[in-house]
Amino acid sequence: MNDNQPHGVGAPVQASAPVQISAPASGTASASAAGSFGLARQSQIFQDGLKGVLPALPVDPQALEQAAQAVMTPQARGYLDGMPGTMRANLDAFAAWNIVPRMLRGVQTRDLGVTLFGRQYPAPVLLAPIGVQSIVHPEGEKAVARAAATFGLPVVFSTASSFSLEQTAAGMGDSPRWFQLYWSKSQAFNASVVTRAEAAGCEAIVVTLDTFMLAWRPLDLQNAYLPFMQGVGLANYFSDPAFRAELAEPPEQNPQAAVRHFLGIFNNPALTWDDLRWLRERTKLPILLKGILHPDDARCSLDCGIDGLVVSNHGGRQVEGAISALDALPAVIEAAAGRVPVLLDSGVRRASDVIKARALGAQAVLLGRPYLWGLALGGEAGVREVLGNLLADLDLTLGLSGYRNFAELDRSSLVRAAR
């Protein structure tokens, strides 16, 4: 899994960077494969700090969240929020595990890389699909994609994005991207958008299962706010030939009718496992199912020929009182029986969370809200800073825990926290 190929977090795909955070001291990708990324980032911060240029954003995730909330509109803040019990459970589940660091293990050469579906990625971290990103920053998904491309981290495009997948892909060179599908009632749209994702270079299709209806969301109801009502987040629909063919007039002429059509096809509670066969036959790309929490659903997924699972409770945005993703992980890993990779999101906030998820069997994690906070605060540079900080923390924490790569982690790397 961890060869010594340089495919490191330090290699910028893009040239210019308003906030310089990514390049390790030597500026080479192999330097990061040699594990210097964390130290380089640290010393850069110390040196810049001496020059009076402190890191632009709070480094601590909680402080970052608070700072981001202060610059968001009340509607956006409400939209980003979730059900309090489930969100708390997601964070508590990580806190309930402790890493037991090992000593004197020669960790001067570290490699954060992972292989998924035969592709090498710089770290076991993807950017989770998050819709309607322009509600926190006008550059939205485009800024996020460019920032992720700086490190070569894969981005999962949402179906419900403010910019179309083609617009977003255009700014990220050949940096990796996956596509998340909201399976609508319009099979013509589903087919068309998957074909577009393939054409735009997406390397996997992630079908989100847990949001076939939007949940009862108290803050959005109180604010009477849904971004789609203003047409925000519908770029992939409005630009899609199959969607447009279902309208009497194009969205540019009658946006309200186009929004109504979207609302009519988005909810799809009739979906069953049988429907997955259709997608399986339509694409050769690996298909992952996102929102798996029950081991029996993991088994059903395998029966349907699915290639990967994402254990997730959608960041605590759908079912209040749902099991946390990390608590659900072990049973899903057992059910998957090593036949397909299992990924996880919901509550990943810092490097130690990535290490804990890996030690419990997840191949990779999807980072969610933290990159949106960076986006809200600093656009592309803000996202780059959040990602760079996470990777630096990951490099240092992995080494300080006694590991040279993620393949060395297992259940024995952790203990249950004594309370």
Ligand SMILES: Cc1cc2nc3c(=O)[nH]c(=O)nc-3n(C[C@H](O)[C@H](O)[C@H](O)COP(=O)(O)O)c2cc1C
């Ligand atoms: C504002 C917002 C919008 C989201 N939109 C989508 C989406 O379009 N598609 C999807 O599969 N998941 C979506 N998610 C869920 C994320 O992919 C991910 O599961 C979640 O953010 C993980 O939880 P965390 O942010 O607390 O770590 C969204 C999450 C947030 C916060």
Ligand SMILES: O=C(O)C(=O)c1ccccc1
């Ligand atoms: O709000 C969400 O959690 C979400 O997943 C979503 C659903 C539809 C459109 C945009 C985002």
